[in-house]
Amino acid sequence: xxxxxxTFLLAGMLVVNGHAMAQxxxxxxxxxxxxxxxxxxxxxxxxxxxxxxxDKxxxxxxSMSQQSGSAVDHAAEHGAAADHGHDHSIxxxxxxxxxxxxxxxxxxxxxxxxxxxxxxxTMIMGQNLDKLPSSxxxxxxxxxxxxxxxxxxAAKFPGTAFAFDQQQWHVKPCAKVTWHFINEDDIRHQFxxxxxxxxxxxxxxxxxxxTGPKTVSGTIIVPGSDDTFLVHCDISHHMEKGMKAQxxxxxxxxxxxxxxxxTSYNIxxxxxxxxxxxxxxxxxxxxxxRQITTFTNNNFRNYGMxxxxxxxxxxxxxxLRAIAFGRKGN
Amino acid sequence: xxNHIVIALLTVYTMLFAVSAQAASxxxxxxxxxxxxxxxxxxxxxxxxxAWREAQEIEGVKIEASPGCSPDNPAWIAAAVKGTNHISxxxxxxxxxxxxxxxxxxxxxGDGDPDRIIIKLEIMELNGKSPDFPGxxxxxxxxxxxxPGAWVFAPKTSGMSTENFESVRANPLLRLPSPVIRVEVGDxxxxxxxxxxxxxxxxxxxxxxxxxxxxxxxxxDGVPQTSEVELMPGGRRVYQFQPRQPGTMFYHCHVQTHxxxxxGLAGMxxxxxxxxNNWLQTLNIGAGHVRHPSVAxxxxxxxxxxxxxxxxxxELSDMVQKYNDPRLIARDMNQRYDITDATxxxxxxxxxxxxxxxxxxxxxxxxxxxxxLRMLNSGGEMIAVHTHGHHATxxxxxxxxxxxxxxxxxxVFDMAPAQRLDLKLETINxxxxxxxxxxxxxxxxxxxxxxxNGMAEGGSMSSIVYKSYLGEHGMPKVSHFGIDLSEFFTKExxxxxxxxxxxxxxxxxxxxxxxxxxLDPATQTSLLNALYGLLIGLxxxxxxxxxxxxxxxxxxxxxRLKSPKGSNE
Ligand SMILES: [Cu+2]
Ligand SMILES: [Cu+2]
Numbered sequence: 001x002x003x004x005x006x007t008f009l010l011a012g013m014l015v016v017n018g019h020a021m022a023q024x025x026x027x028x029x030x031x032x033x034x035x036x037x038x039x040x041x042x043x044x045x046x047x048x049x050x051x052x053x054x055d056k057x058x059x060x061x062x063s064m065s066q067q068s069g070s071a072v073d074h075a076a077e078h079g080a081a082a083d084h085g086h087d088h089s090i091x092x093x094x095x096x097x098x099x100x101x102x103x104x105x106x107x108x109x110x111x112x113x114x115x116x117x118x119x120x121x122t123m124i125m126g127q128n129l130d131k132l133p134s135s136x137x138x139x140x141x142x143x144x145x146x147x148x149x150x151x152x153x154a155a156k157f158p159g160t161a162f163a164f165d166q167q168q169w170h171v172k173p174c175a176k177v178t179w180h181f182i183n184e185d186d187i188r189h190q191f192x193x194x195x196x197x198x199x200x201x202x203x204x205x206x207x208x209x210x211t212g213p214k215t216v217s218g219t220i221i222v223p224g225s226d227d228t229f230l231v232h233c234d235i236s237h238h239m240e241k242g243m244k245a246q247x248x249x250x251x252x253x254x255x256x257x258x259x260x261x262x263t264s265y266n267i268x269x270x271x272x273x274x275x276x277x278x279x280x281x282x283x284x285x286x287x288x289x290r291q292i293t294t295f296t297n298n299n300f301r302n303y304g305m306x307x308x309x310x311x312x313x314x315x316x317x318x319x320l321r322a323i324a325f326g327r328k329g330n
Numbered sequence: 331x332x333n334h335i336v337i338a339l340l341t342v343y344t345m346l347f348a349v350s351a352q353a354a355s356x357x358x359x360x361x362x363x364x365x366x367x368x369x370x371x372x373x374x375x376x377x378x379x380x381a382w383r384e385a386q387e388i389e390g391v392k393i394e395a396s397p398g399c400s401p402d403n404p405a406w407i408a409a410a411v412k413g414t415n416h417i418s419x420x421x422x423x424x425x426x427x428x429x430x431x432x433x434x435x436x437x438x439x440g441d442g443d444p445d446r447i448i449i450k451l452e453i454m455e456l457n458g459k460s461p462d463f464p465g466x467x468x469x470x471x472x473x474x475x476x477x478p479g480a481w482v483f484a485p486k487t488s489g490m491s492t493e494n495f496e497s498v499r500a501n502p503l504l505r506l507p508s509p510v511i512r513v514e515v516g517d518x519x520x521x522x523x524x525x526x527x528x529x530x531x532x533x534x535x536x537x538x539x540x541x542x543x544x545x546x547x548x549x550x551d552g553v554p555q556t557s558e559v560e561l562m563p564g565g566r567r568v569y570q571f572q573p574r575q576p577g578t579m580f581y582h583c584h585v586q587t588h589x590x591x592x593x594g595l596a597g598m599x600x601x602x603x604x605x606x607n608n609w610l611q612t613l614n615i616g617a618g619h620v621r622h623p624s625v626a627x628x629x630x631x632x633x634x635x636x637x638x639x640x641x642x643x644x645e646l647s648d649m650v651q652k653y654n655d656p657r658l659i660a661r662d663m664n665q666r667y668d669i670t671d672a673t674x675x676x677x678x679x680x681x682x683x684x685x686x687x688x689x690x691x692x693x694x695x696x697x698x699x700x701x702x703l704r705m706l707n708s709g710g711e712m713i714a715v716h717t718h719g720h721h722a723t724x725x726x727x728x729x730x731x732x733x734x735x736x737x738x739x740x741x742v743f744d745m746a747p748a749q750r751l752d753l754k755l756e757t758i759n760x761x762x763x764x765x766x767x768x769x770x771x772x773x774x775x776x777x778x779x780x781x782x783n784g785m786a787e788g789g790s791m792s793s794i795v796y797k798s799y800l801g802e803h804g805m806p807k808v809s810h811f812g813i814d815l816s817e818f819f820t821k822e823x824x825x826x827x828x829x830x831x832x833x834x835x836x837x838x839x840x841x842x843x844x845x846x847x848x849l850d851p852a853t854q855t856s857l858l859n860a861l862y863g864l865l866i867g868l869x870x871x872x873x874x875x876x877x878x879x880x881x882x883x884x885x886x887x888x889x890r891l892k893s894p895k896g897s898n899e
Binding site for chain 2: 118119121150151159162203205207209211234236237274
């Protein structure tokens, strides 16, 4: 009799312990979730938007915070810009003429070979219409790809806020690709590609930027080897919250992480079921009834565990007995 | 035989007591933290060109000298005065602003300045979580190593959110606080909010004369319960008004205000008097020194400063660093955060805490000047700003001029949440207006206001510095008093890992004590226990080994005890 009680106790302890362990694990998960942000020096170096191997890009010209030493003669370049036929790239007709614009037609057309910007900030940077990458003998194909950007494309990816309409595109090596970037939101978005060869693309970058609803187009020639390039919008937290994609050239290279629907996130949030109100809760006849059922539900869980303990205990008795008798036998 | 054991026991005990007695007679040594072990930052950020401090003229815009360490980019000022539509591409490229960030047109009253002003604001997150790497992006430090998650209204920018592709540091236009906006009485102003953030937001123009509803743009008080629905991500909304009254006012997001305002969606908006040729600095990015003051201010004052006091809650800021999924951030902020249990942790002046306030928010003065200070408290509690060495006059409350005959001088300025005060600071050395030249502190006198997450010296404190107390890099010159501020420019200081008084004397009398020499108390106890165990074991062993002898002696003793009894019977 005493032996049986002991077995029950043991079994009970096992159950309790198991429960405690599960809780402990949850806690550890929580603790893990609180990242230590103190070691930023390290993360700055580790930071890599794409998972690509990027060597040092020279951003001296792109960084807009500092006074750049070289004052370019823009007046002269404005003239040059006029016959360059870049205006086809920026479609002014699509812009909705809101009352916000006051008919000031002072246009800035900045032309720096690979940097075109109009008075609304529509921008084409790093365009390449004719320079063949060294790994290409000729252009393999000429393709036009339309990319749409907007909040509504995030709808099919729960937990994101912004997205492109597609998350990856495939082209052949040495393809000449013309991108038609359609921003369907009323804010700025970017189509920014990284990791391109720097002898052709300043900073290794191709960049379209436009405040919607409006379209901007630009052309690049992709390198001759299989590779995968990051495409994203660099406005604060647009990439983090879904506006991320990849261009796969040929068979592609390494996948880029955290592209909605394509690749998994490097760092995942933890989700718990919420105690959300349900219509079925309302169907309960009255509050007292609900209390009783909740009570029985909770107790049933406890009694259930106890019953399992009893069962384990019962199974264990013969084993324990066998061990005890075995010893005596010896 | 048992005698030996007793002797052995006694010896061991004596030894043990000797050990513990020795530990108690000498306290641990002082360990001095080597300065080389600290992550030292230069006191004045060397990236900023000293040429920015000089008085200059860009695009025909006169920009006053600003001798502090980190003055505003002069190109920003030129763009803000002329509008991004009236400057050269070269200047525009130096600002990082979008070409449509500030559009100025139409001199409607023919007085020589533009009267239609369009200001485009985006909403940017600072120090938010990334799903790609264990860090935050884009980073903005309010003090060394202090990077609270924050949201700001930012002037519409062009290009990247970070300095460049390798850096995680925010583009300099994306910063706390939200920029100070300046427009003129009678201007037709459109503030265009382009919601680039992943949450809904709005703008409420607190104190600014604006119609509740506009014919074209609909309700525009910014309140989702009265005038308009929340502006969703990706959306644009126009707030149009033509103010009839001047004054120092306040704008902020009115969606879930108890969290959005604290997160940083709050800025100062100044309505200036209508004057001829009044080309205003439409945006004062980062607040602080106004290097192109309005005509009215120039007429009455030598200098002008915008002082925006704010407070942030770490618990709230942490939420955007805990999750990437906007649904989880929304859940924690809207349904789990309880502001009635909340405490403020970060106190900032113009978006920064001490010591960074010394870089940007010094009030640099000379004797016999008249300085206009516009102050806003966007924190959740009353603050009490004290000006050391000076009494200043309160000229305006909440943008409205106080009766000049009844204006008073004080040295503590209490400001309720959302309150604005305009002060006239006169550096007349008469023992009342000023006690003379110096590096005089200006700080919130609630003592927590000079802490950063509870660690002093931090918070919103700054200085009123006379030029004779200004060093070559625009930092206060106090080294001749033996003062060294460099310890504050280390993240270890705010991580609470630096014994702040260790350098006050040669031998670091108030430095950090080392751990216990030899054995710490816990190890000592466990060693003692082990020893006891050993002794008990020995005793048992002896009892076991000599059990025959013991048995015999016991029997002998018993029989000896018994025998007299027996004989008695
Ligand atoms: Cu975007
Ligand atoms: Cu908001």
